[in-house]
Amino acid sequence: xxxxxxxxxxxxxxxxxxxxxxxxxxxxxxxxxxxxxxxxxxxxxxxxxxxxxxxxxxxxxxxxxxxxxxxxxxxxxxxxxxxxxxxxxxxxxxxxxxxxxxxxxxxxxxxxxxxxxxxxxxxxxxxxxxxxxxxxxxxxxxxxxxxxxxxxxxxxxxxxxxxxxxxxxxxxxxxxxxxxxxxxxxxxxxxxxxxxxxxxxxxxxxxxxxxxxxxxxxxxxxxxxxxxxxxxxxxxxxxxx
Amino acid sequence: xxxxxxxxxxxxxxxxxxxxxxxxxxxxxxxxxxxxxxxxxxxxxxxxxxxxxxxxxxxxxxxxxxxxxxxxxxxxxxxxxxxxxxxxxxxxxxxxxxxxxxxxxxxxxxxxxxxxxxxxxxxxxxxxxxxxxxxxxxxxxxxxxxxxxxxxxxxxxxxxxxxxxxxxxxxxxxxxxxxxxxxxxxxxxxxxxxxxxxxxxxxxxxxxxxxxxxxxxxxxxxxxxxxxxxxxxxxxxxxxx
DNA sequence: TAGTGGTCTAGACCACTAT
DNA sequence: TAGTGGTCTAGACCACTAC
Numbered sequence: 295x296x297x298x299x300x301x302x303x304x305x306x307x308x309x310x311x312x313x314x315x316x317x318x319x320x321x322x323x324x325x326x327x328x329x330x331x332x333x334x335x336x337x338x339x340x341x342x343x344x345x346x347x348x349x350x351x352x353x354x355x356x357x358x359x360x361x362x363x364x365x366x367x368x369x370x371x372x373x374x375x376x377x378x379x380x381x382x383x384x385x386x387x388x389x390x391x392x393x394x395x396x397x398x399x400x401x402x403x404x405x406x407x408x409x410x411x412x413x414x415x416x417x418x419x420x421x422x423x424x425x426x427x428x429x430x431x432x433x434x435x436x437x438x439x440x441x442x443x444x445x446x447x448x449x450x451x452x453x454x455x456x457x458x459x460x461x462x463x464x465x466x467x468x469x470x471x472x473x474x475x476x477x478x479x480x481x482x483x484x485x486x487x488x489x490x491x492x493x494x495x496x497x498x499x500x501x502x503x504x505x506x507x508x509x510x511x512x513x514x515x516x517x518x519x520x521x522x523x524x525x526x527x528x529x530x531x532x533x534x535x
Numbered sequence: 536x537x538x539x540x541x542x543x544x545x546x547x548x549x550x551x552x553x554x555x556x557x558x559x560x561x562x563x564x565x566x567x568x569x570x571x572x573x574x575x576x577x578x579x580x581x582x583x584x585x586x587x588x589x590x591x592x593x594x595x596x597x598x599x600x601x602x603x604x605x606x607x608x609x610x611x612x613x614x615x616x617x618x619x620x621x622x623x624x625x626x627x628x629x630x631x632x633x634x635x636x637x638x639x640x641x642x643x644x645x646x647x648x649x650x651x652x653x654x655x656x657x658x659x660x661x662x663x664x665x666x667x668x669x670x671x672x673x674x675x676x677x678x679x680x681x682x683x684x685x686x687x688x689x690x691x692x693x694x695x696x697x698x699x700x701x702x703x704x705x706x707x708x709x710x711x712x713x714x715x716x717x718x719x720x721x722x723x724x725x726x727x728x729x730x731x732x733x734x735x736x737x738x739x740x741x742x743x744x745x746x747x748x749x750x751x752x753x754x755x756x757x758x759x760x761x762x763x764x765x766x767x768x769x770x771x772x773x774x775x776x
Numbered sequence: 777t778a779g780t781g782g783t784c785t786a787g788a789c790c791a792c793t794a795t
Numbered sequence: 796t797a798g799t800g801g802t803c804t805a806g807a808c809c810a811c812t813a814c
Contacts, residue, residue: 303802329780340804345781353594353740354726362780362811375721380776478775480616483724483742483767485595488547498547499594501724501742501767526724526742533774534719535621544783570799581785586800603792603799 305346308337312347313356316367327357327365353499355527374432374529378505380476384430384438384522385461393433395460400427400493402453404446411443414508414519422446426456429493430522436494437528439486439502442520449517472511474518479533480506484523494525501526546587549578553588554597557608568598568606594740596768613673615770619746621717625671625679625763626702634674636701638681641668641734643694645687652684655749655760663687667697670734671763677735678769680727680743683761690758713752715759720774721747725764735766742767 312327321327328336333344348365351357358368376387388395407415407423415423428440442462444452448470455465463474482504491498502523509518524531553568562568569577574585589606592598600606617628629636648656648664656664669681683703685693689711696706704715723745732739743764750759765772 305802331780340806341781342803342805346802348781350739359781360812361782363813364780378774378776476776478773480771480773481722481744482771483744483765485740485742488543488551492543498591499726499740501726503722503724503744524724530721530723532719532721533619533776535619535717535774546783572799581787582800583784583786587783589800600800601793602801604794605799 303346304337304339305343306350308333308339308344308347309350312351316356321367323367324369325367326363327367329364352497355500358497374437375532376529377532377534378476378479379534381474382476383461383463383474384440385464388432388437391432396431396434397459397462398429398431399456400429402426402456404453407443411519414516415443415445416516417445424449424452426462428462432528435528436525438522438524439490439494440520440522442518444518445516448514466517472514472517474509474511476507476509478508481531482506483526486523490523496525503529503531505531544587545578545580546584547591549574549580549585549588550591553592557597562608564608564610566608567604568608570605593738596738596741599738611768613676613678613769615673615678616773617770618773618775619717619720620775622715623717624702624704624715625681626705629673629678632673637672637675638700638703639670639672640697641670643667643697645694648684652760655757656684656686657757658686665690665693667703669703673769676769677766679763679765680731680735681761681763683759685759686757689755707758713755713758715750715752717748717750719749722772723747724767727764731764737766744770744772746772 315321330341330344330348334340337344348357348359352359356368357365359365374387374391385395403425404422405425406419407417407421411423412419417423423443424446426442428442429436430438430440449466455469459465466472466474484502484504486494486496486498486500486502488498503526504521504523506521508516509520510516556562571582571585571589575581578585589598589600593600597609598606599609613632613634615628615632626636644666645663646666647660648658648662652664653660658664665685665687667683669683670677671679671681690707696710700706707713707715725743725745726740727735727737727743732741744767745762745764747762749757750761751757
């Protein structure tokens with residue numbers, strides 16, 4: 295190993311080397327990289343150093359690892375573009391990309407609202423709200439982690455309809471006759487918690503695009519406060535101004 | 536150590552534990568955390584595991600390390616909220632937060648446009664464009680990395696005005712009498728390149744909020760295609776719909 | 777069953793910082 | 796000089812996958 299006289303670690307030198315080889319096409323999309331053991335031999339070093347290098351490639355999203363199998367050049371399973379408007383919703387975004395949307399309820403509860411939720415929904419600290427945690431998929435790829443709050447008074451008995459579903463808004467329209475309209479969205483780049491990373495099946499350094507929205511019904515008023523974290527490597531969101 | 540029967544590693548459990556303690560204020564902003572050695576004792580484990588945990592906290596930007604000294608809780612120098620509209624621009628966003636905006640030109644060139652730039656600016660492959668790389672600051676904290684393209688024909692001689700500036704749009708208005716209007720923005724969560732991380736003074740896994748915008752002038756037509764990467768830990772952007 | 781990556785142990789030497 | 800984080804070594808056991 296001639297890791298040349300610069301002020302970088304051998305691990306970072308190896309990471310750069312592998313990255314250049316991937317970019318030169320030595321390993322093509324979806325193909326397996328050499329095992330850690332063989333890279334140890336190739337670079338005359340040990341597993342720790344090799345793993346430091348591979349960790350970097352995994353973190354920047356160039357490579358993914360499969361336990362018991364190996365490292366693979368990352369193919370992007372999806373590349374979704376979503377134009378956000380007052381009336382678009384998650385399921386239509388997925389369908390527009392030619393994929394099948396689905397969702398899974400992770401948790402549901404009726405509780406008193408936090409200060410932030412009070413402000414967003416225009417409710418008092420004594421008005422109960424439903425809180426759902428929902429994992430959303432596109433063609434069976436976990437795409438977003440969604441936390442959503444709705445006033446309990448407005449949607450009495452909602453949990454009984456939430457057993458399995460594709461679109462939350464379809465349920466709300468059907469049983470409560472509301473017409474949901476998004477009034478604003480706030481964007482932020484964040485990293486997942488360990489819990490979210492597990493559900494989304496990503497490394498804990500994959501960036502997420504967090505979108506907080508407030509949704510109202512023309513008659514019933516503010517009806518939903520929702521916070522969704524989308525996999526940043528799989529989608530982008532456009533807002534027309 | 537009771538790292539409870541979940542399917543997460545001890546390192547990630549420790550990272551969460553330290554993170555919760557920081558959020559509870561056990562270690563306040565800028566204060567030194569316990570040394571790796573003392574954390575080894577506390578969690579009945581060894582340096583490797585502690586370092587895996589601390590690596591995560593450094594990567595998500597919660598903590599920074601100083602060689603030979605220790606780990607410190609990262610002070611968040613800023614917390615900016617920005618409402619994006621057709622006429623807001625970077626400098627006003629900063630000023631609204633009560634801070635002083637500034638900017639530094641990293642590079643400038645006149646070149647032929649890539650396919651993406653052609654499409655965004657409605658120019659052909661033979662129409663030259665100016666490309667600027669700009670580093671933007673709020674109160675001397677590097678906040679965003681900005682790449683921007685403008686049609687050379689529309690802004691002949693622009694580089695001579697770009698020696699030092701606060702607002703690009705002030706220059707364009709003053710010398711070219713345009714009225715810039717943003718027509719859309721695309722949001723994405725990304726990680727910085729090593730180069731960008733260096734300029735922004737962040738770890739290479741800090742998430743960035745990338746905002747691509749197309750800007751037009753009512754008379755002159757499409758006048759700017761701009762891609763800005765904002766430090767995700769320092770700001771959030773709201774779009775009214 | 778053999779090979780893979782995920783996690784962990786128990787050391788080592790170094791460069792850097794504070795005193 | 797003593798303590799810190801940065802890097803590296805050389806092992807170990809495990810869960811998982813492919814054959």
